[in-house]
Structures are given as C-alpha cells and as structure tokens.
Amino acid sequence: MAQLEAQDLAQAVVDRMADCADPRFKQVMTSLVKHAHAFVQDVQLTPQEWMTAIQFLTATGKMCDEKRQEFILLSDTLGISMLVVAIEQAKGAAAHKARSGVDSPTEATVQGPFYWEGAPELELGADIGAGNSGEPCYYHGRVTDLAGKPLARCAVDVWSGDGEGFYDMQKGEDAGMALRARFYTDADGNYRFWSIKPSFYPVPADGPVGGMLHRMGRHPNRPGHMHMMLSAPGHERLTTHIFVSDSPYIDSDAVFGVRNSLIVDFDAHPAGKAPDGRTLDTPFHSAKYDFRLVASA
Amino acid sequence: MAQLEAQDLAQAVVDRMADCADPRFKQVMTSLVKHAHAFVQDVQLTPQEWMTAIQFLTATGKMCDEKRQEFILLSDTLGISMLVVAIEQAKGAAAHKARSGVDSPTEATVQGPFYWEGAPELELGADIGAGNSGEPCYYHGRVTDLAGKPLARCAVDVWSGDGEGFYDMQKGEDAGMALRARFYTDADGNYRFWSIKPSFYPVPADGPVGGMLHRMGRHPNRPGHMHMMLSAPGHERLTTHIFVSDSPYIDSDAVFGVRNSLIVDFDAHPAGKAPDGRTLDTPFHSAKYDFRLVASA
Numbered sequence: 001m002a003q004l005e006a007q008d009l010a011q012a013v014v015d016r017m018a019d020c021a022d023p024r025f026k027q028v029m030t031s032l033v034k035h036a037h038a039f040v041q042d043v044q045l046t047p048q049e050w051m052t053a054i055q056f057l058t059a060t061g062k063m064c065d066e067k068r069q070e071f072i073l074l075s076d077t078l079g080i081s082m083l084v085v086a087i088e089q090a091k092g093a094a095a096h097k098a099r100s101g102v103d104s105p106t107e108a109t110v111q112g113p114f115y116w117e118g119a120p121e122l123e124l125g126a127d128i129g130a131g132n133s134g135e136p137c138y139y140h141g142r143v144t145d146l147a148g149k150p151l152a153r154c155a156v157d158v159w160s161g162d163g164e165g166f167y168d169m170q171k172g173e174d175a176g177m178a179l180r181a182r183f184y185t186d187a188d189g190n191y192r193f194w195s196i197k198p199s200f201y202p203v204p205a206d207g208p209v210g211g212m213l214h215r216m217g218r219h220p221n222r223p224g225h226m227h228m229m230l231s232a233p234g235h236e237r238l239t240t241h242i243f244v245s246d247s248p249y250i251d252s253d254a255v256f257g258v259r260n261s262l263i264v265d266f267d268a269h270p271a272g273k274a275p276d277g278r279t280l281d282t283p284f285h286s287a288k289y290d291f292r293l294v295a296s297a
Numbered sequence: 298m299a300q301l302e303a304q305d306l307a308q309a310v311v312d313r314m315a316d317c318a319d320p321r322f323k324q325v326m327t328s329l330v331k332h333a334h335a336f337v338q339d340v341q342l343t344p345q346e347w348m349t350a351i352q353f354l355t356a357t358g359k360m361c362d363e364k365r366q367e368f369i370l371l372s373d374t375l376g377i378s379m380l381v382v383a384i385e386q387a388k389g390a391a392a393h394k395a396r397s398g399v400d401s402p403t404e405a406t407v408q409g410p411f412y413w414e415g416a417p418e419l420e421l422g423a424d425i426g427a428g429n430s431g432e433p434c435y436y437h438g439r440v441t442d443l444a445g446k447p448l449a450r451c452a453v454d455v456w457s458g459d460g461e462g463f464y465d466m467q468k469g470e471d472a473g474m475a476l477r478a479r480f481y482t483d484a485d486g487n488y489r490f491w492s493i494k495p496s497f498y499p500v501p502a503d504g505p506v507g508g509m510l511h512r513m514g515r516h517p518n519r520p521g522h523m524h525m526m527l528s529a530p531g532h533e534r535l536t537t538h539i540f541v542s543d544s545p546y547i548d549s550d551a552v553f554g555v556r557n558s559l560i561v562d563f564d565a566h567p568a569g570k571a572p573d574g575r576t577l578d579t580p581f582h583s584a585k586y587d588f589r590l591v592a593s594a
Binding site for chain 2: 003004005006009010012013016017018019020021022025026027028029031032033035036037038039040041042043044045046047049050054057058059060061062064069071072075078079080081082083084085086087088090091215216217218252256258
C-alpha cells in the first residue's frame with residue numbers, strides 16, 4: 001500500500017469517510033480532523049503530552065454526573081461555548097434583519113452548567129431569595145418582540161447563586177432547589193420577582209478544568225449575574241444573563257460571557273418601601289431590564 | 298469593557314494566559330485554542346451540534362475503565378495517535394542521522410489500548426498460543442543497534458488477540474492474561490517464541506467511538522498483527538507491530554497504523570518439524586523479523 005507519512009494522515013482519515021451518508025457530519029468531522037492534526041503538527045505534540053491529554057479527558061469525563069458537567073465547563077473556560085452562542089445569535093440576527101431591517105434582539109450568552117430542569121412556577125412578584133444569603137433585589141422589566149409589541153405569557157426562567165456565589169446544585173447531594181423559578185409575563189409583557197443581588201464566584205475549580213486554569217495562570221471567577229431564559233410562543237428561545245455592573249471580574253469573566261448590552265446597574269435603596277409596594281426593613285437593590293425576542297423563522 | 302466578538306474570542310482566551318508560568322503549556326494551549334475556535338468558526342457549529350459533542354465526550358469518558366480506554370480509541374481512529382508516533386519517530390530518526398549518517402531504525406506504530414502491564418517473563422522458545430484459538434506460528438529474529446551489533450538481554454514484550462481477533466482484556470472481568478509475555482534476547486540478540494497467527498479484528502465498536510465510525514461510514518477493522526515492544530539498555534524503547542501481509546484490511550487499518558516496513562510474510566508449513574526442532578501434528582506458520590533500535594540520546 002501507499003505508506004502514510006505524518007503530513008498525509010489527516011487526508012487519509014478524511015478519505016476514509018467516502019461512504020459517509022450524512023453530508024453535514026462529514027463536513028464537521030473533516031474540519032475537526034484537519035484542525036486536530038494541524039494542532040498536533042503545529043506544537044509537535046510528544047507522546048508524554050498526548051498521554052497527559054488522554055488522562056485529562058478521561059478525568060474530565062469521570063467528573064461528570066447529574067449535577068456536574070465538566071466538559072461544558074471546559075468548553076466555557078476555553079471560550080468555545082460563547083463562540084457557539086455568538087455564531088448562533090449572529091445567524092438569528094442576520095435572518096431577522098433580512099426580514100425586517102431591524103437588528104436589535106437582546107444578546108445571548110452561555111447557559112452555564114447550573115440550569116436545573118423543573119424549577120417551581122411562581123406568581124409574578126414572588127420572592128425566591130428569602131432564606132438565602134445575599135442582599136435582596138427586585139428584578140423587573142418587560143419582554144417584547146423586536147417591534148416593541150409586548151409578549152404575554154412568556155416563560156421567564158431565572159436562576160443564580162446566593163450572596164456568596166454558591167448555587168443550590170453545589171450544596172451537596174440532598175440539597176433541593178433554591179434561587180430558581182419560572183415566571184410568566186403578564187398581559188403587558190411585564191415580569192417582576194424578588195431574589196438576591198448575585199455575587200461573583202469561582203467556577204468549580206476542584207476538578208481537571210480547575211487544574212487547567214491554575215496551570216494557565218488564570219483566575220476561575222465570574223462576575224455576578226442573574227441567569228435568565230425566555231421562551232415565548234412564536235419566538236426563538238433566548239438564554240442570557242444580566243450582569244451586575246459593579247461586580248469584580250466584570251472585565252475578566254472566566255467563561256468570556258459578558259456582553260456590554262447585558263451589563264445592568266443594580267440601584268441601591270435604603271430600607272423602606274419597594275417599587276412593588278412591599279416594605280423592607282433592610283436596604284435592598286433593584287434591577288430593571290427589558291428583553292427583545294426574535295420571531296421564529 | 299471592550300466587547301468580545303466571535304472572531305476575537307480565541308485571542309481573548311490566549312491573552313488570559315499572560316501569567317502562565319509554563320512556556321510549553323502556554324504554547325500548546327495557545328495552539329489548541331486557536332485551532333478549536335477556527336474549527337467552530339469553519340463549520341459554524343450549532344448549539345445542538347455542540348451539545349452532541351459534549352454528550353459524546355462525556356459518554357467517552359464514562360466508557361473508560363481499567364480495561365477500556367475509549368479516548369485512546371478515539372485518538373487512534375482519528376489518526377491522531379499515529380501522527381504523534383510518526384512525529385516522535387521522525388525526531389528520533391533525525392537525531393540519529395545527525396549523529397551517525399545512518400537512518401534505518403525499525404518503524405514505530407501505535408501502542409493501542411490492549412497493553413497490560415506485568416505479563417509473565419518466559420524462556421525463549423516458550424509457547425504462549427497453546428490453548429487459544431488460531432493457527433500456531435513461530436516468531437523469531439534478531440535485535441540489533443543501527444550498526445548491526447546484537448543487543449543481548451533486550452526485553453521483548455509481545456501481545457496479540459487470538460485466532461478470532463479477541464484480546465484477553467475483552468473476555469470479561471475475571472479473564473486472566475493470555476497471548477502475552479515478556480522474553481529477553483539471548484547473547485546474540487536473538488528472540489523466538491510460539492504464539493498464533495493473529496486475525497484481523499474490529500476495534501471495540503459498542504461504545505461512542507463505534508457509533509462515530511458507523512456514522513462516518515467506516516469499518517472498524519484492523520489487519521492482523523503481533524504487538525511488540527522492545528527495551529534494551531542504552532536504547533530508545535520501540536513500540537511497534539508486525540503486520541500479517543495477507544490479512545484483510547491491510548490497506549485500510551481503522552487506526553492508520555500500518556507501515557510498509559512492518560508488513561511481514563507469514564510462511565505456511567505443513568505438519569512436521571519446526572525450525573526450532575519441535576514437531577507439530579498440525580500445519581503452522583513462521584514469521585521472521587529483525588529489529589533495529591536507536592541508541593538513547
């Protein structure tokens with residue numbers, strides 16, 4: 001047979017897909033193989049380094065369970081998750097602009113590893129922060145389409161860590177849900193709820209990805225943010241955060257998720273009457289953010 | 298902050314390594330990040346495809362245990378293992394040629410996932426094939442340095458599947474070692490042992506990598522081969538195979554490991570007297586291969 005030399009190996013792998021019945025899969029794998037081989041050639045990867053990589057990937061897989069997704073964390077910390085989000089958003093925005101001439105949907109960001117399916121559906125205005133550490137914060141705003149038409153009955157999933165930056169999923173096997181809920185916008189597209197002002201926090205750094213970050217000389221912190229996922233009938237689902245403008249690490253998010261348009265000033269208020277009529281005996285914050293969703297194609 | 302757009306994300310990840318204390322790690326990760334982002338951009342990877350990749354990698358990690366290394370299998374089937382071997386061999390050969398003007402070490406190939414530490418040390422001429430399926434085969438040859446000087450007491454680790462292509466490690470949790478041993482060359486650098494003529498076989502295809510191969514339209518088979526790993530004092534360890542020249546799949550090894558110089562004719566013999574004086578009552582084969590090792594740098 002024709003002997004394969006190092007520089008021919010990538011093409012040989014690609015050629016082996018002659019009988020691949022899925023053109024998109026073939027396209028993706030062709031690009032993956034070429035880039036992976038180019039990387040190995042570029043750095044002249046040694047057998048010892050290759051084995052380190054095998055062991056890293058294996059440990060990363062072993063770390064994954066129902067509440068921990070170390071491969072998502074790896075993708076997040078290498079900026080790949082945000083890249084996928086940005087590409088998808090650009091496609092949606094471009095498609096919309098082609099249809100309407102308008103180009104202003106709310107920006108998306110990473111989902112992160114702490115979304116937990118099945119959070120309680122609560123009435124607008126409910127307080128999901130009570131009983132958790134952190135200063136109270138009132139969140140409110142409106143959900144519209146790109147023309148400004150209010151979207152009623154839009155599902156608004158919200159989740160965050162507590163005032164120390166810990167999510168419910170990080171609090172041991174038996175810990176239940178906390179600081180997460182689903183709300184539905186009212187007839188005018190408004191949403192409102194109480195939670196806490198989220199703290200910055202480190203991504204889980206006790207696994208292989210934490211070791212990688214340490215060796216890269218990087219901190220593992222994310223600036224404070226409230227996760228929000230919006231789903232309205234006839235519109236594309238939006239997964240995003242609102243970021244706390246005065247949070248540490250707002251300029252160096254460990255997962256590269258910050259978008260300027262998602263940075264929000266959290267207003268500080270003394271104890272007393274809140275915007276929704278409630279009276280608080282401690283200082284509190286408020287954060288207002290309006291969302292604009294893209295109609296489904 | 299300066300907002301990161303999709304095309305800036307890779308550089309932002311690289312810039313975050315400003316405090317990395319390990320120049321080689323920084324070099325490797327910089328290349329990895331740039332190639333990974335270029336791949337995602339190239340194919341405009343969708344969120345659904347990204348999630349499929351996350352699930353694939355997670356399942357690949359979960360499949361790994363003491364006797365199964367699915368990430369090595371992934372690397373093997375994408376030609377990456379062989380690329381790393383080829384790069385390493387080229388470095389060793391180039392270094393040797395620079396010193397001696399000679400360039401003819403025995404070629405290396407992939408180790409594969411079936412090496413099992415601690416195989417029994419046996420006397421030269423022992424039969425490790427008896428009791429296993431497959432036609433008997435007598436293996437013999439000489440180990441020398443590149444100048445042709447015999448290397449005595451060179452450890453020769455050998456392992457293979459049986460006549461149906463199954464390795465001991467694939468035969469259930471309680472199965473012990475079979476068809477593997479360590480021999481040492483005699484004072485003239487000679488080795489000899491009996492085993493079976495190895496069959497072609499499929500790499501383990503019941504896991505995520507098997508699913509990938511199926512979707513790529515590829516067969517999972519390797520041509521028949523005897524694994525051999527040689528370690529002589531003062532010389533670089535050589536991990537290689539000898540391939541059965543008339544085996545199916547010799548032109549389409551699923552892990553791209555075949556080298557022309559490693560293809561060996563297995564001579565067929567009728568029942569009767571063997572080269573080592575033993576008398577067989579069944580037909581048998583013989584395979585002769587001489588190895589040339591590179592002196593340590």
